[in-house]
Amino acid sequence: MPSSVPRHWRENIKRYRLLGTKCASCGTIHYPRRTVCPSCKARELEEYQFKGSGKIYSYTIIRSPPEGYEFCKPYAAALIELEEGEIVTAQLTDCNFDDLEIGMPVESVIRRMFAYGESGIIVYGYKFRPILPRM
Amino acid sequence: MKTIKDVGIVGYGAYVPMYRIKNSDIARVWGNDPVRVPVKEKSVPGPDEDACTIACEAAKNSLLRAGIDPHSLGAVWVGTESKPYAVKPTATIVAEVIGATPAINAADWEFACKAGTEALQGAFGYVGSGMAPYALAIGVDTAQGQPADALEYTAAAGGAGFIVGPAEESLAHYEGSYSFVTDTPDFWRRQHEHYPKHASRFTGTPAYFYHVTNATRRMCDELGKEPNDYDYVIFHQPNTKFPMAAAKMLGVDKEKVIPGLISPYIGNTYAGSSLVGLAAVFDVASPGESVLCVSYGSGAGSDVFSFTVTEKITEVRDKAPNLKSYVGRRLEIDYATYARYRGKIRM
Numbered sequence: 001m002p003s004s005v006p007r008h009w010r011e012n013i014k015r016y017r018l019l020g021t022k023c024a025s026c027g028t029i030h031y032p033r034r035t036v037c038p039s040c041k042a043r044e045l046e047e048y049q050f051k052g053s054g055k056i057y058s059y060t061i062i063r064s065p066p067e068g069y070e071f072c073k074p075y076a077a078a079l080i081e082l083e084e085g086e087i088v089t090a091q092l093t094d095c096n097f098d099d100l101e102i103g104m105p106v107e108s109v110i111r112r113m114f115a116y117g118e119s120g121i122i123v124y125g126y127k128f129r130p131i132l133p134r135m
Numbered sequence: 136m137k138t139i140k141d142v143g144i145v146g147y148g149a150y151v152p153m154y155r156i157k158n159s160d161i162a163r164v165w166g167n168d169p170v171r172v173p174v175k176e177k178s179v180p181g182p183d184e185d186a187c188t189i190a191c192e193a194a195k196n197s198l199l200r201a202g203i204d205p206h207s208l209g210a211v212w213v214g215t216e217s218k219p220y221a222v223k224p225t226a227t228i229v230a231e232v233i234g235a236t237p238a239i240n241a242a243d244w245e246f247a248c249k250a251g252t253e254a255l256q257g258a259f260g261y262v263g264s265g266m267a268p269y270a271l272a273i274g275v276d277t278a279q280g281q282p283a284d285a286l287e288y289t290a291a292a293g294g295a296g297f298i299v300g301p302a303e304e305s306l307a308h309y310e311g312s313y314s315f316v317t318d319t320p321d322f323w324r325r326q327h328e329h330y331p332k333h334a335s336r337f338t339g340t341p342a343y344f345y346h347v348t349n350a351t352r353r354m355c356d357e358l359g360k361e362p363n364d365y366d367y368v369i370f371h372q373p374n375t376k377f378p379m380a381a382a383k384m385l386g387v388d389k390e391k392v393i394p395g396l397i398s399p400y401i402g403n404t405y406a407g408s409s410l411v412g413l414a415a416v417f418d419v420a421s422p423g424e425s426v427l428c429v430s431y432g433s434g435a436g437s438d439v440f441s442f443t444v445t446e447k448i449t450e451v452r453d454k455a456p457n458l459k460s461y462v463g464r465r466l467e468i469d470y471a472t473y474a475r476y477r478g479k480i481r482m
């Protein structure tokens with residue numbers, strides 16, 4: 001797998017922090033970041049930090065992942081509906097497949113996405129896990 | 136040692152992975168007695184976890200409790216012996232993830248199991264001298280024990296972070312600390328080696344007990360206290376036996392050690408070990424209670440800290456998950472799965 005270090009570096013912030021934009025005029029929140037508000041066409045957008053919580057909108061179990069992702073196969077890939085309403089695609093982690101269900105509350109965590117072999121860069125980013133039960 | 140400015144801990148947060156392997160299962164694989172084992176079970180990091188991801192969650196939990204803007208941190212220091220990169224700081228990734236870059240000092244610290252308290256000692260100095268308003272120190276490891284070696288039973292994963300700040304905002308007031316080191320080769324890992332080596336029996340008396348007891352006695356002398364004056368005492372916990380024996384040597388009541396003794400349930404989290412214990416104590420301590428925390432790192436040395444818990448603890452405690460929540464979230468795996476997750480099978 002070819003490693004594109006500059007591309008990963010440019011995308012780090014997005015993958016690390018679930019940053020989106022919020023329209024200053026109509027208040028709509030967008031993910032990924034926009035330069036023009038799709039709702040009202042305003043150009044004045046501010047940075048928005050998503051809370052990182054949401055629920056499973058839909059999911060599937062990946063048993064034959066793309067190259068570079070084999071280290072955590074099988075894994076669940078999901079569409080997550082964030083608390084703010086936007087939908088993001090992400091891997092699920094720390095979960096029992098039998099417990100997964102649509103609507104299950106999840107929260108974002110930082111995990112290893114993939115690594116370029118033993119000597120290349122390690123790419124970190126957000127995944128979602130079932131909300132940690134508080135004791 | 137004391138700081139110029141009055142400082143304390145304004146936020147703390149721990150993390151432990153959810154996978155567990157029973158010591159009896161490790162003993163079964165290597166043909167040893169499944170009853171005579173050092174701990175019940177140990178934590179195992181998932182395939183997508185490493186010292187960096189554990190540090191990130193500990194950092195986030197610390198910030199939740201501190202309630203400060205990440206940009207007001209003057210340092211993010213990660214103490215670990217399981218750096219994901221041999222060269223490239225873990226701390227810059229953590230700083231970026233929590234949104235604390237770029238006007239910040241970031242570095243990884245190394246001193247076997249006391250790398251985390253070494254970073255914490257530095258953070259008290261950094262904030263206590265007025266160089267920064269806040270500093271975050273994290274102790275974390277995903278320790279590896281050679282298959283069939285005695286250390287395989289306890290080498291575990293976890294960590295905890297502590298944000299140092301002004302005394303007025305503290306959940307625990309810093310009263311003083313001490314560091315005590317000698318050149319003692321009880322445990323080491325050479326460059327490019329996967330697993331550490333240790334000098335077996337040599338790890339007890341001249342290494343762990345010598346440094347832990349001397350550091351503790353010397354700090355207590357400076358502060359005019361006795362080790363048993365404290366309400367809670369946390370020792371570095373490579374197993375269950377060592378911290379209990381250290382308590383006995385120092386005249387500390389057994390029940391003062393129990394609340395911070397986490398290794399029986401998750402194993403030895405190395406640079407995280409005494410700090411995970413400290414987080415567990417902050418989860419239960421009441422305002423006015425005093426806490427003594429003693430680390431040990433091979434090579435060798437101890438850092439000791441003296442704290443008094445303040446009223447603020449009751450306000451901030453529930454702003455992040457407590458240690459019990461992480462210890463209680465457990466999924467047992469067998470030796471084969473553990474071997475795969477820990478990269479013990481080399482093809």
Ligand SMILES: [Zn+2]
Pocket residue numbers: 023024025026027028037038039040041042
């Ligand atoms: Zn708009």
